[in-house]
Amino acid sequence: GAVVSQHPSRVICKSGTSVKIECRSLDFQATTMFWYRQFPKKSLMLMATSNEGSKATYEQGVEKDKFLINHASLTLSTLTVTSAHPEDSSFYICSARMRDGKNEQFFGPGTRLTVL
Amino acid sequence: AQKITQTQPGMFVQEKEAVTLDCTYDTSDQSYGLFWYKQPSSGEMIFLIYQGSYDEQNATEGRYSLNFQKARKSANLVISASQLGDSAMYFCAMRGDDKIIFGKGTRLHILP
Numbered sequence: 001g002a003v004v005s006q007h008p009s010r011v012i013c014k015s016g017t018s019v020k021i022e023c024r025s026l027d028f029q030a031t032t033m034f035w036y037r038q039f040p041k042k043s044l045m046l047m048a049t050s051n052e053g054s055k056a057t058y059e060q061g062v063e064k065d066k067f068l069i070n071h072a073s074l075t076l077s078t079l080t081v082t083s084a085h086p087e088d089s090s091f092y093i094c095s096a097r098m099r100d101g102k103n104e105q106f107f108g109p110g111t112r113l114t115v116l
Numbered sequence: 117a118q119k120i121t122q123t124q125p126g127m128f129v130q131e132k133e134a135v136t137l138d139c140t141y142d143t144s145d146q147s148y149g150l151f152w153y154k155q156p157s158s159g160e161m162i163f164l165i166y167q168g169s170y171d172e173q174n175a176t177e178g179r180y181s182l183n184f185q186k187a188r189k190s191a192n193l194v195i196s197a198s199q200l201g202d203s204a205m206y207f208c209a210m211r212g213d214d215k216i217i218f219g220k221g222t223r224l225h226i227l228p
Contacts, residue, residue: 009215034159038216044153044161059160093216105155107209107218 002028004096006108013084014116021079021111023094028106029074030096035067038091038110050077074099084115118143120210122219129198130227136183137193137222139208145169148212150191152182155205155221164206167191198226 003026013019023033035047050056050071058064066088068080077096081088095107119142129135141150148169154162167175167182175182183192191210195202203226208219 036161042149042151042166043163046158046160049159091216095218104220105205106220107207107216110211110216 002026002096002098002104002106004030004094004106004108006092006094006111008111009109010112010114012114012116015085016083018080018082019084019113021081021092021094021113023077023079023096023108025075025096025106028096029099030077031074031099032097033071033077034095034097034105035069035077035079036093036095038093044093047079081113084113086115089113089115118145118210118212118215118217120208120217120219122208122222124222125220126223126225128225128227131200132197135195135198135202135224137195137206137208137224139191139193139219141189141191141208141210143189143210143212145212148210150182150184151209151211152180152191152193153207153209154202155207157204161207165193200226200228202226 005024007022033050036044038044047062048056048058050069052071052074056069071077093110095105121140150167152164165177165180165182167184174184179196181194205221207221
């Protein structure tokens with residue numbers, strides 16, 4: 001089955017530093033990748049949608065300059081949290097949609113970010 | 117290994133009928149949480165309901181209820197009195213120790 005990985009699975013950083021999270025589709029090509037943030041009250045917020053080779057589409061209220069998304073290839077998308085602050089601490093999840101048009105979506109295991 | 121299984125890739129249900137979406141899971145964690153999300157075509161994930169592994173009562177949220185059978189490792193979502201707006205993709209997910217796993221989803225079609 002299709003597998004999506006995220007790296008790192010857990011990261012702790014100091015306030016003001018930048019953190020990069022990778023999302024990879026291991027055995028398929030993903031034309032579209034989604035980035036979500038899970039809040040303590042269980043809600044999963046869509047942050048942005050990225051298509052290979054083009055700029056990401058950010059949801060309303062998500063700061064583009066703070067959450068940099070790069071979809072450099074059909075198997076890799078990265079989310080960089082710039083100048084991280086404690087309120088950015090969260091669980092970040094990516095998902096990938098296959099190129100075959102079936103609209104199936106496969107989720108990564110998530111990355112827990114803790115900003116001190 | 118942790119696993120979530122949703123065996124129904126698609127379902128067609130008449131409006132106003134109740135719907136049960138199946139979800140089974142496998143985990144060795146003692147403490148875990150089970151979620152259901154609704155995903156419209158826009159891609160956003162709408163949180164519907166949550167069940168903690170130690171919760172003794174089944175979770176309910178309005179028209180949504182979670183039929184939690186711990187011994188059978190199942191966490192089925194029940195939607196009562198379905199509406200046309202319920203047509204969407206539904207994902208079951210399990211969160212353990214800093215890891216979340218999603219099922220493949222069930223596409224629900226509500227027929228008028």
